[in-house]
Structure formats: C-alpha cells, structure tokens
Amino acid sequence: MFGAARRIQAVMTTVAATGLLLAATVVQAEGTTPYPEQGDDRPGGLAMAVDIVLGRPLGLVGSVIGTAIFVAGLPFEVLSGDVAGPGKRLVVEPLEFTFTRPLGEFR
Numbered sequence: 001m002f003g004a005a006r007r008i009q010a011v012m013t014t015v016a017a018t019g020l021l022l023a024a025t026v027v028q029a030e031g032t033t034p035y036p037e038q039g040d041d042r043p044g045g046l047a048m049a050v051d052i053v054l055g056r057p058l059g060l061v062g063s064v065i066g067t068a069i070f071v072a073g074l075p076f077e078v079l080s081g082d083v084a085g086p087g088k089r090l091v092v093e094p095l096e097f098t099f100t101r102p103l104g105e106f107r
Contacts, residue, residue, distance in 0.1 A: 047105075047106075051106070060098050062098075
C-alpha cells in the first residue's frame with residue numbers, strides 16, 4: 001500500500017522538478033536571439049521547441065476538429081451554396097498552420 005504512494009510521490013516530485021527547470025530555462029532564454037549582432041529575425045530555439053511540443057500537435061487537433069465540423073455542416077453549406085468559405089476556414093487554414101508554415105513562426 002505504501003509502495004504505491006511512494007511511487008506516486010516520486011513521480012509527482014519528478015514532474016514538479018522538470019516543470020521548474022523548464023520554467024527557469026524559458027525565463028532565461030526570453031528575449032535572446034541566436035544571432036543578435038546580425039539583427040536576425042528568425043525564430044529562436046525556444047520558439048521552435050514550443051512549436052514542436054505545443055503548436056504542431058494543437059494544430060493537428062484543430063485540423064481534425066475543423067474537418068469534423070465541416071463535414072457535419074456540409075449539407076447546410078451545399079444548400080446555401082457556400083462550400084468554399086467554410087472549407088477554407090475550417091479545413092485548409094488549420095492544415096496549412098500545421099504542415100506548411102516554417103518551424104517556430106506562429107503568423
């Protein structure tokens with residue numbers, strides 16, 4: 001009984017320590033650029049890491065949800081005669097955000 005509680009406590013401690021370490025890294029890296037002397041406006045490593053961990057997976061989830069909403073509303077869109085507008089907004093734009101934009105750029 002106590003062994004499971006200790007394992008849970010160890011996992012929670014590890015998660016908390018990892019979160020604090022990540023937060024400290026983010027705070028330290030805030031405002032730094034990889035090539036400050038050249039005035040480079042390319043995304044930094046932090047922006048790319050956030051994009052890989054959060055941006056792309058959330059974009060994929062948004063693409064799936066948008067496609068499901070588009071398919072559910074398709075009969076009404078056909079009746080109204082406007083399929084291209086909702087299709088672009090609900091399907092094409094989330095897919096472009098997920099798969100075609102440069103890594104680390106959120107525009």
